[in-house]
Amino acid sequence: xxxxxxxxxxxxxxxxxxxxxxxxxxxxxxxxxxxxxxxxxxxxxxxxxxxxxxxxxxxxxxxxxxxxxxxxxxxxxxxxxxxxxxxxxxxxxxxxxxxxxxxxxxxxxxxxxxxxxxxxxxxxxxxxxxxxxxxxxxxxxxxxxxxxxxxxxxxxxxxxxxxxxxxxxxxxxxxx
Numbered sequence: 001x002x003x004x005x006x007x008x009x010x011x012x013x014x015x016x017x018x019x020x021x022x023x024x025x026x027x028x029x030x031x032x033x034x035x036x037x038x039x040x041x042x043x044x045x046x047x048x049x050x051x052x053x054x055x056x057x058x059x060x061x062x063x064x065x066x067x068x069x070x071x072x073x074x075x076x077x078x079x080x081x082x083x084x085x086x087x088x089x090x091x092x093x094x095x096x097x098x099x100x101x102x103x104x105x106x107x108x109x110x111x112x113x114x115x116x117x118x119x120x121x122x123x124x125x126x127x128x129x130x131x132x133x134x135x136x137x138x139x140x141x142x143x144x145x146x147x148x149x150x151x152x153x154x155x156x157x158x159x160x161x162x163x164x165x166x167x168x169x170x171x172x173x174x175x176x
Contacts, residue, residue: 002022003039003116004039004116005022005026005031005034006031016034016038019038036064036065038114038115039114039118040110040112040114041117041120042117042122043121043122044121044122046093046101046102047105048101048105050093050094051092054091054096055073055076057108058076058104058111059072059073062111076089076107077089079107080107083104083106083107088104098130102123102130102134106134110145116147116149116150117138117147117148119138119151119152121152122134122153124153124154124155131157135158136161
């Protein structure tokens with residue numbers, strides 16, 4: 001959570017791209033702004049807002065970043081096309097399958113073109129085929145959009161789709 005600018009490290013540095021954001025202290029008061037603009041989060045649960053339709057779930061963050069509604073909607077539609085769920089833009093999250101909701105959550109993560117995506121058990125709520133589909137999508141995004149993706153998973157079946165694997169036990173790296 002330190003790289004996500006959520007928790008303060010006890011020491012050291014954090015760089016996001018060419019920008020140093022932490023050097024023994026936060027170098028900005030606006031860590032929320034860094035998270036909104038440069039870091040994407042994908043969680044185990046999709047956390048879509050249940051009373052907003054899919055398109056409005058997607059444009060929420062860009063609008064918080066002062067992107068005009070027309071531009072935000074255009075990017076949202078582009079992402080829905082990318083994930084092959086354009087026909088769901090006016091649907092409510094409760095009307096989508098688990099896999100569709102997770103694709104919307106990934107689209108929401110990508111809408112601000114983050115440099116880093118932190119994925120915490122992004123496939124935990126999905127069956128094996130949907131899990132593989134999601135991890136393949138993440139790998140494709142990493143390559144096509146030059147995004148660093150850090151994924152935490154307990155599902156060893158996802159490991160063949162990763163470029164680098166680290167095993168952490170008791171706060172120590174035991175395998176890299």
